[in-house]
Structures are given as structure tokens and as C-alpha cells.
Amino acid sequence: MASLNPQSQPTSSPARSAAGSRTWVRPLAASLLTVALGCAAGAAAADDSLPKLANKTPLRVGFAQTESNNPWRLAETKSFKDVAAKCGWHLVLTDANGSNSKQVSDIQNMIAQHVDLLVFPPREEKPLAPIVLQAKKAGIPVILVDRDVDQSVAKAGRDYITFIGSDFIDQGHRAADWLVKTTGGKAKIIELEGTTGASAANDRKKGFDDVIAKNPGMQIIASQSGDFARDTGRKVMETLLQAHPDVTAVYAHNDEMALGAIAAIKAAGKQPGKDIVVVTIDGTKGGMDAIAAGELGASVQSSPFFGALACDVAQRYAKGETIPTWVKVSDRFYDKSNVQANMQYGY
Numbered sequence: 001m002a003s004l005n006p007q008s009q010p011t012s013s014p015a016r017s018a019a020g021s022r023t024w025v026r027p028l029a030a031s032l033l034t035v036a037l038g039c040a041a042g043a044a045a046a047d048d049s050l051p052k053l054a055n056k057t058p059l060r061v062g063f064a065q066t067e068s069n070n071p072w073r074l075a076e077t078k079s080f081k082d083v084a085a086k087c088g089w090h091l092v093l094t095d096a097n098g099s100n101s102k103q104v105s106d107i108q109n110m111i112a113q114h115v116d117l118l119v120f121p122p123r124e125e126k127p128l129a130p131i132v133l134q135a136k137k138a139g140i141p142v143i144l145v146d147r148d149v150d151q152s153v154a155k156a157g158r159d160y161i162t163f164i165g166s167d168f169i170d171q172g173h174r175a176a177d178w179l180v181k182t183t184g185g186k187a188k189i190i191e192l193e194g195t196t197g198a199s200a201a202n203d204r205k206k207g208f209d210d211v212i213a214k215n216p217g218m219q220i221i222a223s224q225s226g227d228f229a230r231d232t233g234r235k236v237m238e239t240l241l242q243a244h245p246d247v248t249a250v251y252a253h254n255d256e257m258a259l260g261a262i263a264a265i266k267a268a269g270k271q272p273g274k275d276i277v278v279v280t281i282d283g284t285k286g287g288m289d290a291i292a293a294g295e296l297g298a299s300v301q302s303s304p305f306f307g308a309l310a311c312d313v314a315q316r317y318a319k320g321e322t323i324p325t326w327v328k329v330s331d332r333f334y335d336k337s338n339v340q341a342n343m344q345y346g347y
């Protein structure tokens, strides 16, 4: 399996484990068979194989974004805009404004327009899975980026080309390992979860909670969704601070909620980084600045730069190359020991 940092180079070849249901790497035998049989590009497959992708330019590519409410999402969309001309893509871009049903209808419109390729981050695992099957039925190949769908409904390598993204479970492990080390294995933790039903939230929770469960001095005293949004994170933290004034640590599933929590901690007259340690995931510029200021403890960087990777995967797929079912993105990690030296990677 490929393992890439979008800003650097391929690394190792680990196995897929997200959501506990993902299959391990296997070659795209079905798609290779389709190539060998010479099926017409873009035509609905008569058998159960993946739709073929035309090796042509321009290619009409639909990118259906979930929302644009934070720097991570904006950087992700920009990476597709930036790569479009270089890759020979005519980009059809939509924004679901945080709605699963809008993202589904955006993708349905793209299917109706017969785009050549669909690329999207499924907002939630379950509601966005059936549309992958609809695209396949219509003969349009799909690449999922950033988040994945429910593997019991749609499977990478069978129903869509691949999933390009980070190992969210491992991100949760790394955040928890840092927190255990930093607190000496003793903490009362508030967990701010991401969007309920999103693979990023499910897996970041699983990875973190699994490590915490093995450390008897570490206790998760409350866990609630802040929807990956700064203001929601702040409001949830305000309420939880009142209910749990003994909190000593916060784990937020993304930087934006961590920054919201930091604002709430300050408003409650406590000092983030001293009275309450905060650890998170994303590695945005705002998160890195907060680490440098001593208010945020650490952030696992989750890269949003999928444009160039998706272009590369699409070109290789169009040529008939075998694509692994998970193109894994490797993640950097920042705390006060290395944040200044890595500021150029903030976004």
C-alpha cells in the first residue's frame, strides 16, 4: 500500500484498519480485468467491475466539498483548484454547507452531468455510502479523499477506486500517547468529538479512547461533539467546564475545536497549557501558533492536500495501473519542541 505525505515523499506500506471494517490491501483485479477486456471508457460496467477512466484531457472532474467553515477545508479545496490546470482537469466544484443531503444531491447532479471522475470527502460514513454505488452504476469512477464511507455498503477496490487519507485511529493513538507522557499518566479529560458519524470522528475517538483505557490514571470525564467547528467547540467546552471544574486535559478532534476550547478555558479564568493541557489534530497555522504561544500542547498534523495525490492516482488508474485500496497519507506531529522549525507546513 502506498503511504504518502502530500508535502513530501512516499514512505512505508501499512495496513488499513479504519472503522475496524476496512479490507486489507488487495490489487484491483476487477479493474485490470475491465482494462483487459477493453470496456468503453465511462460506460456503465456490465459486470461488477469498477468503471474505467478515460485517459484524456481535459477530464471533467467533480469535487464535492462538505463545507468551507475552517482552514483545513479551505486548504483542501484549494489543493484541488491548484492542481486542476496542471492535471488537465476541468473542475466542477460544489460545497454542501455542512449538509449530508446537499452533498448527496451535489453528487447526483454531477452524475447527471456525466462528469468523467468523482472525487469527494464523504461528510458522514453512512449517508454518503449509497451515492458511491449510484456513481458506479452510472459508470463514473470515484476516488474518496480525507474521509471514508461505511465499508459494509461500499468497498474500496470494488465500488470505488481507492481511499486517499490519513490513519485517523493512529492520529488518536498519537494524541493519547503524548497526553499520557505529558501528564505522567494522570488526567481528567474532556473529549471534544468531531462531526457525529464522520469517519474522522469515529476513528479519532477509537484511537484515543483505546490508549486511555489502558492507563488507569487517565479518565475521560465527558465526551461530546463540537462538530469540528470552533464556535461549537467553544460553547460545548463552556458548558462542560461548568459541569466538570476538575478537568485537567482536553482532547479535541481538530484544531478549530481546540482553539474554541482554549477561548472557553480563558473565559473561565483558567490558563490553557498550565491548568488544562490541550491536545488536538490538524496542524493548522492557527494551531501551530497556539503551540508556540504555550496554550496548545500538541497537534498531530492531518494533511488536507489531496489534490496532487488524487491527480496522480487518477492518471495511474486511467493507464490501467493497480491502485491500492488505501493510499495512506503520513502525518507530522508538533509540540513545543519542534513547532517553530516546522511553521512552513502550517496552512
Ligand code: AHR
Binding pocket: 070, 072, 073, 146, 147, 200, 228, 253, 254, 255, 256, 281, 282, 302
Ligand atoms: O476529515 C478531516 C477533518 O475535517 C479535519 O480534522 C477537520 O478540520 C475537518 O473539518
